[in-house]
Amino acid sequence: MTLLEAQGLDVGYKLPGSGLFGGSRFLPIVHDVSFTLEPGHTLGIVGESGCGKSTLGRALLHLTEPSAGKVLWQGQDMATIPELRRRRSEMQIIFQDPVAALDPRMTLARIVSRPLATFEPGLTRHEARARAVEALGKVGLSADFADRYPHELSGGQAQRVGIARALVGRPKLIICDEPVSALDVSIQAQVINLLMDLQENLGLALVFISHNLAVVRHISHEVMVMCLGRVVEYAPRGAFYAQPLHPYSQALMQAVPEPDPRREKGRIGTSLSGELPSVLSPPPGCVFASRCPKAADLCRTTRPDLREVVPGRLAACHFVEAP
Amino acid sequence: MPLTPMTDSLLSIKDLSVSFRLPEGETLAVDGVSLDLAPGEVLGIVGESGSGKSQILYAMMGLLAANGRASGQVLFEGQNLLSLLPAQLDRLRGNAVSMIFQDPMTSLNPYMRVGDQLAEGLIVHKGISRTQAQAEAVRMLDRVRIPDAAARARRFPHEFSGGMRQRVMIAMALLAKPRLLLADEPTTALDVTIQAQVLDLMAELGRETGTAIILVTHDLGVVARLCDRVVVLYGGRVMEEASAETLFDAPVHPYTRGLLAAMPRLETALTPRLGTIPGTPRSGGQVIGCPFVSRCEARLPDCAIHRPPLRDLTALDHRHRVACHLTGTAP
Amino acid sequence: MLRFIGKRLWHGGLTLAALVTLTFFVMRLAPGGPFSRNRKISPEVQANIEAAFHLDEPLWMQFGRFVWGVVRLDLGPSTRHRDYSVNDLIASGLPYSLTIGFWAIIIAAMVGVSLGLASALRRNSATDYLAGTVGVVGIAIPIFVIGPVLQAVFAVRLDWLPVGGANDGWRSLILPVIVLALPNIAYISRLTRTSTIETLRENYIRTARAKGIGWRRTLWRHTLTGALLPVIAYLGPATAAIITGSILIETIFAVPGIGRHFVDAALNRDYPLVMGITLLYGAILILFNIATDVVRATLDPRIRNER
């Protein structure tokens, strides 16, 4: 049974208009995103800043209302689930800035156990605290962390508390919005391994959002590349990293510096020219046309739709052929 | 660019320490760091947060916070920067030595036109007229590939993207043809395709003007792309120093090896789990023995007691130095 | 830029209209009327006096008459000073209030900013503590205490300055202006000190220092703009404080300004005079707010093309 499905999802924000009664403008960020996610699987969403990946992540939980399309949770349209907030225990989220995700005025035990007051109101304070300590243990934090405060934690420890809070309600899915981008390399590895262990032991599905292609490669089963709010490529991990089809994916692969001097010294001078297009004025044709080395007039005028180039692999480009 | 004998090195840092007076006591951010740089060479300083890597640059440029103090020697073309009076230091800053910073969004003056901010340095250091300086500034903006540079020079920083602002910063730094460019995590705040552009620009301009570069970063990939030689820092001390090729092919220090194992890769074979270094990065503070001891899985009893000196493994290539007791026993 | 000013004027006009309407109806709701306090006069006399001032008409009619008056810049007769029209009273009082208010703001801004800058640049130095004490004294000790004390010392005891009134030319303005300026000097110097310290922590100041252009040029060309913007933004509300203060000053130093008129008018329900002065004060405040916004827009390009 598919756990999570997006169907033609559009998301945007209302910008407050200027003046007393100025009309507010609607800024579309995410356009026509569709995918399915099976239980225990990880979908990696990768893209540069402004591509709408975080907005999409929040819309998948209806934390921001999508402006078009549907999000199905176990086959049921989330917009129609009554008292959705009580079902939120099954679908949780962790954030990029670990310390900002914790209320500075609460002890860690209260932070982690707070969601239980909504999901399992029957629990006594004592039982809730025990569940919190159990969750902290699952993320490698000993019981004596329970009475500490967020300002006493390192970035890595704070992110673990965020994960513990997500785990306490026994979720089926966790949306990870750039969870390791703010952490040092050695701590990043600890948190990535922890997420993969939890997925194996608890059968968790993950939506892993990041701008770092290498991190996404390590943790995802399927990869979705986004550019300026649109999906430009979707593929299983192995095939994608062996042979990225869309020129944008290739450019990203090319740009990511690897700790291998010979490979990197050869790469100097191969960077794209041109600027990141702005979300406020999206180009008419293909979203990558302004920087694509293979761009032709066709690309600048008509937007290529996301088509199946090879079974199980989608790409949105006029000139992409099967590998 | 192999390092020629010590005498004509552009920069020679000897036993630099930086400490900060905090209400709860004195902390040592940099603890006796020594390193050399040849003219035109690109040196990478790599370390996690709290390793003190940025403080080395700030100490050299006299930009330490009010409660910071630097000791030791920083010889730049024979002059000890730490002992210069502010006025003497100002003659060098932005002229012989210039610096670019991590966050492009806040490093430019929001109230001043970009062209004026560039021209200002030239007017002060080269004493040329305003119009001449502004013309030179436009040429430099063009050189760093800012589209229609002449018009853009009259605009204000908030009208530039992050990537463009960083290129403006580079133009500003290289305008006076400095001999040394200090870069404090210049591409950390940028997207990967924009980062590639900025790194290409730095490599190109560095080679063209013969400017030596010290690049401080936490990203081993960036170091591999730009640097000739690399210094790995932890807890304010040099753990390992080697040419880029040696460091990445045959790292010796457990910390360097741990960092490389912990970094997810694009092209090498996938391993089920990333290599990890337990515990949290240590920041500064007085420590007897090796600062990495609490997280090092190959530690010896001696590591917690005696501070491992930076030994030269002359057997390998000409400059491969490591501060670890494990190498003490090695040939 | 013009669009920016136009929009501000439009907003200001709306606020002023709301202000005047609110005042009109609040005044009418207040107990008592313009003539209810007089000694016993027969009801018929009372009735036709009120008719002469149209007070017998329904409220909205009176409001319409008032608005029409404003348009014709004729604010009608004062109910208390029968032989003067509101225009005359304002015309006679305004120059005094404006001069004192104007000089008070100028002195407050100049002294406040220089004290604030000096204490920010040389922290924990003598100037810093001096500015600190002036700051605290200015804020903590109210005008109606400092005023009489200075008056007693300089005017009465030492007789250097006139005790009050306004017939001794600029000499009679010195004390009122200083007393009125003191709280704002305190506030502006503290504000300048904090904003300068914050600006010095900005990254673009670090870039300026790294450019080796010297601390003087860094201060004047880079630190100053950022430091002064919040102070200029405060000058709008500062005028409100000056207006409040001027009422006290005019009472303490017996200056025949419009502030004093206002209090008497309010107590005696002199509707037209209260409306006139409210309109005047409201307009001054709004114009000054717009002026400060325009100055800020010229200094900060982001504000300029924000609206």
Added chain:
Amino acid sequence: MSADLAPIQSTSTMQLQLRRFRQNRLAMISVVVLALVTALCFFGPYAFPFTGEDADFDVISAPAEFKWPHLLGTDDFGRDLLVRVFEGGQVSLTIGFLGALVAGGIGVLYGAVAGYVGGRTEGLMMRLVEVLYGFPYVILVILLSLLFGGGTMALFAAIVFTLWLTPAVIVRAQAQSLAQREFVQAARAGGMTGPAIVLQHVVPNCLSSVIVYGSLLVPEVILSESFLSFLGIGIKEPQASWGNLIQAGTAAMDSDPRLLLLPGGLLAVVLLCLNFIADGLRDAFDPNDR
């Protein structure tokens, strides 16, 4: 898993802030002085056989000879000066703290709701505040005290009605930034309702700035009361308030300075203490200029 130093006794953010406040000598002295003055004002009068309004005609304008019972002499109605200043203090301090509490309360709730809700409602709520801010404060407060018909309650309502604006603006900005903070979004993901989030997350985190600005509000309210009484609109004779005592004092300034210096001095001391306490609280709550 993570080798940590011995489990230190964890200190909450609140304890940290209090400790920093206690280390501020100036602020602590001010707290003591303020407490002393308040105690004197509220309990002092009981030590005397008469109240501030009892006129004793055979000791009119007695000089200050520190003789029992009229320690600091009497005014021109033969009423004891010291007791009247104490009674005046009672009025001013009550109105000051109560006024700040009520004005602060209204401001915080108004600001928290506007900041968190955002969108059009926030626009309208803030427009109202802007219009009220546009008002020359003095006109508004005088008109309101007339509207409410004079007397202490009217004065109190007028002051509170004009002073809730500043806390509202400050808390709205704070609530707005908090609404974006990840821990509020995490609360929504944790199934909490809007109102629960405002009460449990937004308001507690606004408290620190409310306490700082609240402490600045107290002197504002006391000043407003004295200002209005000084103009003859606030507390009326014979009831004593620092405002009308000072007003009487200014009239007799050169003949009998005591009448002004006693209430004026006490008012200045209270205001000084409140300002130092406010500075101490601000440094304790956001010590960024350490």
